Amino acid sequence: MSHSTHILVYPFAPSGHFIPLLDLTRLLLSRGLTITIVVSTTNLPLLDPLVSSHPSSFHKLLMPDPDHTPFPHPLIAKVIATQQLFDPIVKWFKSHPSPPVAIISDFLLGWTNDLASHLGIRHVVFSPSGALGYSIFNMLWRDALEINALHGDNGDESYMLSFPEIPYSPELPWWQLSPMWRSYNKGEPGFECFRKGILDNMTCWGIVYNTFEGLEGDYIDYLKRQVGHDRVWAVGPLLPDDHGPMSSTARGGSSAVPPDDLLMWLDQKRDDSVVYICFGSLVALSEEEMKALTDALKLSNVDFILCVHESGSSLIPSGFEQQVGGRGFIVIGWAPQLAILQHRAVGSFVTHCGWNSTLEGVTSGVTMLTWPMGADQFANAMLLVDRLGVGKRVCESGPESVPNPVELARLLDESLNVDRPERVKIKELSRAAIKAIKEGTSVTNLNTFVKLLYEL
Numbered sequence: 127m128s129h130s131t132h133i134l135v136y137p138f139a140p141s142g143h144f145i146p147l148l149d150l151t152r153l154l155l156s157r158g159l160t161i162t163i164v165v166s167t168t169n170l171p172l173l174d175p176l177v178s179s180h181p182s183s184f185h186k187l188l189m190p191d192p193d194h195t196p197f198p199h200p201l202i203a204k205v206i207a208t209q210q211l212f213d214p215i216v217k218w219f220k221s222h223p224s225p226p227v228a229i230i231s232d233f234l235l236g237w238t239n240d241l242a243s244h245l246g247i248r249h250v251v252f253s254p255s256g257a258l259g260y261s262i263f264n265m266l267w268r269d270a271l272e273i274n275a276l277h278g279d280n281g282d283e284s285y286m287l288s289f290p291e292i293p294y295s296p297e298l299p300w301w302q303l304s305p306m307w308r309s310y311n312k313g314e315p316g317f318e319c320f321r322k323g324i325l326d327n328m329t330c331w332g333i334v335y336n337t338f339e340g341l342e343g344d345y346i347d348y349l350k351r352q353v354g355h356d357r358v359w360a361v362g363p364l365l366p367d368d369h370g371p372m373s374s375t376a377r378g379g380s381s382a383v384p385p386d387d388l389l390m391w392l393d394q395k396r397d398d399s400v401v402y403i404c405f406g407s408l409v410a411l412s413e414e415e416m417k418a419l420t421d422a423l424k425l426s427n428v429d430f431i432l433c434v435h436e437s438g439s440s441l442i443p444s445g446f447e448q449q450v451g452g453r454g455f456i457v458i459g460w461a462p463q464l465a466i467l468q469h470r471a472v473g474s475f476v477t478h479c480g481w482n483s484t485l486e487g488v489t490s491g492v493t494m495l496t497w498p499m500g501a502d503q504f505a506n507a508m509l510l511v512d513r514l515g516v517g518k519r520v521c522e523s524g525p526e527s528v529p530n531p532v533e534l535a536r537l538l539d540e541s542l543n544v545d546r547p548e549r550v551k552i553k554e555l556s557r558a559a560i561k562a563i564k565e566g567t568s569v570t571n572l573n574t575f576v577k578l579l580y581e582l
Contacts, residue, residue, distance in 0.1 A: 131580050132224055134187075134215075136164040137252075138232035139204070141407050142482055144169055146254045146336045147232060148176070149364035155180045157576045162226065164215070166191045187218060199306045201234075202320050209237050209319075219245055227582040230334070233260065236323020239330055248331040248582055255481050256337045257345035257360070258509050259502030261292045264352075266307045267324040274310070293344040294513065302504040302522070332357035334575065336364045336485065339567045340558035342509075357578070359571040363485040363559050365464065385462045388431070389469065391455050398473030401430045401538055402466050402492070405478040409499050410438030414528045415521075420446050422534035428542060429453045429471075433461040467492055473549075474541035476520060479503040484510065491556030493541045493548045495520045497529075516552040 133154065137147040151161055155176065162185040165173060176184050192210040197203035219225045228248040231238040233255070242249035253260045266273065277285055283301040300308075310317050327333070333353065337360045339346060350358045392400060403419070405411065411419065411434075420443050423430055432454060434442065439458045447456060463483070466472060467490035474493040477483045484506050487494050494517030496507035510517035520537055521529040540546065562568040 130160060130224060131158075131582070132160045132162065132226040133579060134162050134164070134219075134226040134229040134247075136229060136231040136235060136238060137169075138208075138234050139166060139169060139191075142480055143232050143234070143254045144172065146362075146364045146482060147230070147252050148172060149366060150230075150252065150334065150336075150361065151184075152176060152367065153361075153364075153572060154576065154579075155184055157573075159183070159576065159579065160224075161185070162187050164189055164211070187215075189214060197316050198311070199309050201306055202316060205234050205237075205320055205323070206316050208235060212237070212241055215241060216244065228331070228579060233324075233327055233333075236326045237319070239323070239326040242330075251327045251330045251333045253333065253335045255502050256484070256506060256509070257335050257342040257349055258292070258296070259481065259505045260335070261345055261348060261352075262289055262296065262298070262505050263304065263307075263502065264324060264328065265289055265292065266303065267310075267321050270307070270310050270321065271312065274312075291348075293348050296505065296508060298504055298508075302498075304501055306501075328353055332359070332575070332578075335360045336362040336481065338362050338559055338562040340562060341488065341514075341555065359575045361568050361572040361575065363489050363563060363568075365486075365489065365563070383457050383461070385465060388455065388457070388462065388466065392431075392466070392469045392471045395429050395471035397470050398542055398544055399429050400469075400471045401428045401474045401476060401495075401541060402433075402463075402472050403430060403476040404433035404461065404463060404483070405435070405497070405499065406480045406483060407460070408435070409478050410435040411441065412528075413441050416441040417443065418528045418531050418534065421531035422529065422538060423454065424449055425531060425535035426538040428538050430538075431455045431457065431461070431466060431472075433457045433463070435459075464490070473544070474538075476538075479506040479510065481506060485559075488516070488552065488555055489559045491553045493517065493546065493552055495537060495541055497521045514551065514555065516548050516555055518548060 135147065135151050137144045151163060155161055160183045164187045166189055168191065173186060189211050192207035194203045194207045226247060228250055229238055229242050230250040230252050233251050233253045239249045273287065277300060285300040286297050287300060288295055288297045335346065339360050346358060346360050350356055416438065430453065434456065436459050447454065464486050467475060467486050472492055474495055475487045476495040476497060477487060479496050479498045480503060494510050496510055496517050497520045498504045498507040511519055518537060520534060521527060
């Protein structure tokens with residue numbers, strides 16, 4: 127095996143996409159591959175640990191943040207803007223003395239399939255979403271015209287859309303479908319360009335999923351049938367190396383509060399006595415939702431850590447911290463989530479069900495209290511609650527959907543009961559997740575993937 131095999135990695139910039147692909151990059155570097163990563167100045171600091179630990183095999187391809195053109199959906203605008211880097215990447219590739227043999231790119235950057243074809247190299251899709259969420263997302267874009275024709279223009283937000291070809295035939299009401307997809311306008315060049323990229327992903331050489339077979343094995347098998355080959359690998363959960371510079375306290379950037387302060391506060395709490403509440407890096411609760419949540423926390427008996435997006439900090443009711451006393455710790459901004467979830471004192475997790483949070487909660491073995499907000503989060507909540515039985519629904523953010531504080535307080539209190547069936551099942555799933563990445567299917571799949579990369 128040559129140890130000079132060179133791979134180009136192209137993450138999508140938002141942290142929920144960037145961080146797991148960076149975790150995969152660390153694993154590839156540890157197996158002797160040479161990696162060049164496409165990065166803008168925004169995410170440069172996140173690379174520092176890998177630069178210091180792999181100075182000769184990890185390289186940065188610094189590119190400017192592309193200019194966005196006005197578009198109905200901002201995320202699609204960002205994706206389309208990245209296509210401006212096609213020619214600069216080609217120029218870099220042609221001037222490189224030992225150019226990459228493959229490109230691993232985020233699944234939203236489907237246009238890189240054309241880039242790989244132009245360069246004559248293999249294209250590997252990386253999905254930071256789970257296999258179920260990816261399956262639904264792909265089917266929505268594949269069958270967009272037929273699905274819209276079924277729904278018509280009746281404006282029925284509760285219209286149930288079923289996905290009969292996906293295992294267990296999941297169903298979602300219309301209002302829970304991705305707003306990005308719902309704004310699809312047939313024939314509009316930007317939408318058609320994005321849609322082409324999503325469909326092109328299914329023609330790529332291989333797909334890597336941040337999941338594990340014990341969690342989503344049936345959906346991985348379905349996706350293998352869809353692409354018509356076995357180069358589909360579940361290698362997750364992708365987590366930081368706690369023995370290296372990319373530890374759980376440093377994952378994703380600097381914490382808004384010193385991690386030691388948080389962990390010392392948790393050290394004073396009993397086992398399984400704390401609820402961790404966080405809605406990801408992008409979501410801020412509405413004023414009504416924040417009031418319902420803080421009222422529930424006041425009514426409950428739980429200790430808690432509440433992590434709030436900077437833009438929503440003003441919505442925390444005046445005097446709330448004084449009213450809950452020492453029961454609560456509030457973080458405004460980024461928190462060391464994985465380190466919190468892995469602490470013995472934390473027993474449950476109120477989550478928006480973003481896939482990174484879902485995997486971190488599952489791996490940590492905490493009861494999942496689901497409050498999905500959008501994107502693939504409703505599918506993830508369905509997986510946790512209905513398929514796996516490791517969570518309870520708290521709320522589903524939709525039209526005028528605000529939890530009842532009394533009912534929410536009851537759910538918070540009950541979630542810390544170690545004898546609840548959800549707790550028993552999540553502990554079993556946690557053991558399966560850890561086994562998968564230490565000695566099981568995920569490490570086997572990763573090694574198979576790396577072996578094939580060396581053979582290119």
